[in-house]
Amino acid sequence: MPGPHWFFRFMYDRESAAWGRRRDEPEHRDLVERIADEFANVVAPPGPVADLGCGPGAHALALARRGYEVVGVDGAPRMVEVARTPAGRDEVDATFDVHDLSAPLRFADASFGGVLAILALQHLPHPAAFIAETRTPSLSPSVRAEVNG
Numbered sequence: 722m723p724g725p726h727w728f729f730r731f732m733y734d735r736e737s738a739a740w741g742r743r744r745d746e747p748e749h750r751d752l753v754e755r756i757a758d759e760f761a762n763v764v765a766p767p768g769p770v771a772d773l774g775c776g777p778g779a780h781a782l783a784l785a786r787r788g789y790e791v792v793g794v795d796g797a798p799r800m801v802e803v804a805r806t807p808a809g810r811d812e813v814d815a816t817f818d819v820h821d822l823s824a825p826l827r828f829a830d831a832s833f834g835g836v837l838a839i840l841a842l843q844h845l846p847h848p849a850a851f852i853a854e855t856r857t858p859s860l861s862p863s864v865r866a867e868v869n870g
């Protein structure tokens with residue numbers, strides 16, 4: 722059950738540095754790398770791809786290191802700041818934007834070859850609408866055909 726609309730921003734802004742550190746721990750790094758590998762089994766680089774609800778940006782950066790053109794999107798501005806920090810430090814080419822995922826995405830239809838949304842859906846008031854938006858119109862026609870059978 723999602724909290725009030727503003728609550729995720731308050732909570733995750735406060736927790737942004739801690740989330741960044743957590744995703745840097747060895748077992749988290751391992752998990753992130755495995756998810757990026759699984760993603761690569763479905764969507765070939767260079768994408769472009771999106772990490773929606775990207776938090777500190779660990780998955781987006783793992784994909785960028787694999788050669789994807791990545792945009793990470795999160796509604797908590799301090800999370801996005803944390804995500805941008807390793808991107809700058811390691812000279813990994815990824816873009817991070819602040820956007821509330823409960824509003825329509827600011828990307829044109831068929832902008833992406835694939836999207837990740839890790840641990841983000843539970844916060845959204847209308848997850849089915851979000852899935853519908855990311856699952857079909859945002860995917861390129863070839864990927865959409867594969868997903869839909």
Ligand SMILES: C[S@@+](CC[C@H](N)C(=O)[O-])C[C@H]1O[C@@H](n2cnc3c(N)ncnc32)[C@H](O)[C@@H]1O
Nearest residue numbers: 729733774775776795796797821822839840844
């Ligand atoms: C549990 S964290 C997961 C972060 C990242 N996906 C990861 O696995 O490291 C959930 C993230 O979703 C973001 N989020 C929650 N509700 C959101 C919304 N309505 N719009 C944009 N981001 C949202 C939070 O700010 C937070 O960064």
